[in-house]
Amino acid sequence: MAKTPADDIPTRFDLNLVRAFVSIYETRSVTQAAERLNLTQPTISHALARLRVLYNDRLFSRGSAGLVPTAVAERLHEQLSVALMAIEGTLDSRASFQPLHSTRRFRIALSDIGSLFFTPPLLKRFQVEAPSIQAEFVQLNDTLLDELARGTLDLAIGNLPSLHTHTRNELLFRERYVCLLAHDHSCTDAVIDLDTFSRARHVMVTSPSSGHALIDGALAERGVQRRVVALVPQFSVLPSLVEDSDLVVVLPSRVAELFVSQRRLRMAELPVPIPDFEVRMHWHARQENASAHKWLRDEVRRSLSGL
Template sequence: MGTFDLNLARVFVLLYETGSVTATAESLHVTQPTVSYSLGKLRRHFDDELFRRTGRGLTATAEARRLYQPLRRALAEIDGAVRQADTFDPAAMSGRFTIALSDLGEATLLPRLLAAARELAPGVSFTVRPFDVEDAEGHLRNGDLDAFVATPVLISHRMVRIPLFQERYVLMVAADHPRIRGGAVTLDDLATEHHATVFGPSGHVAPRAVLAMHGLLERVAVDATRFSMLPYLLEQTDLVAIVPEYVGEVFTASHRVRLVRLPFETEPIEVALYARHESSRSPAQRWLVRFMARVLGEQVSPAQLPPGPPAR
């Protein structure tokens, strides 16, 4: 270790997590040739190629995979020891963060996030990108995103998953729906009605899966790409839609729709925040992740749905 520069460890960890010389250089605020020079020193020190270039960026060798966890843990401990001298003051400093949210997140979570930010960090601003389950990790790894919020469980050694809250599914219908009058529906009711569903890049697939489980996909009258269109559609038609409960609560406050109990229990969905490992975040990004986890993780009271007839 006497001949090993700890700055090389940071370069190594970032190269491993981003798979990109460019993203690593941007994170460290150095030039790409500097990162390439450091990679050369790492290769000589460990007598291994460490990273190979592929069509998807840099791919770690077996030796690099062996080194990653101990080096990342060591950097995390060092960063924790010196963090008091390396902080981001949100009340006094400005910054722009790029986050990704689904259309549901934009409609329900973004207002909460911005309201808290205007009070606690008036100099902070946000760029919001649409969440795409296929691309989100890559954008986070490359530095195009600072964080994203999603319901799909995404597993990757390049990022951390921070659970925010859980919610269940309910049925959303027009406030004056001609047939669904009470506070609950039966399976027979669901089989009689026509449904609106959403199928797109947000990764929110449970409502269609529930309909498929009960053989009701043929009752889908419209399959759209954005959840945010549902309240506009339902308040003007007799269609019904299965939605997350908190989302439904937000929609009932601004649209002529109401929530109804489903005739079966659904697997709770967990909304989570995704970000780089703490050792790979800048001071501003560390603040952002703590801020988003606190504001979006606050307990939300579920709607008190009126009782309905038992399922049959």
């Protein structure tokens, strides 16, 4: 049988070296690896030096975008990241998590609209329950499953049906779409009529998590087509675009309510029914019984399910 890099691990191999290697590989930086592990940069540099001696390989070289792993490092990460996750999973399931004293970093993936709506209540709760933890919020992307599996991402939150069969997940709430209009828009009814909706000038958000495909699909089934005059990448620009204009935006009701509370805007119901959607939190099965992760899920549930 062919020998693998992991076969050369000494009997008394230090688990902290594994943690250091995996962190360097995933961050592509000694400095960021040290921050993730709450260690000093010299400590991580010393660990990397020991690893290079153990494997008789440079493991990483410097590149324009950070450290570049060698072929040996690539093969090592495939094996060690899985082993580390399994080992730490057994330790986490037995150890109690002390939120008041923890300095752990949690990474949570959100959409642009999720960042606007979810970040404030989550940070407010974390500040009370675990004031020393670090919460890192990142954008949803195409590598969510890999990041959840590697443990570099703790949770993904949003309308993410493609993840349902690949993750453990929990419903936080159901959401519906409404129209957002300027406060003095010519349409003054609580429900925008179909003719006005069809003739209106629409702004559409083009981010992958915006739901515009679901909206347009539901409208097309009823023979309705939006007159889109502007496409923008983020929800955060919508209030300033719609206020004092004749523009119309279709977006989730909770975010519309947030914008209405901040600017001279108002909501109107759609002229045709569009299916509701689910907002769920997703995590990897390996994290199911980890005490720190269970705490995080509980806090997210308490913070967001009642919004």
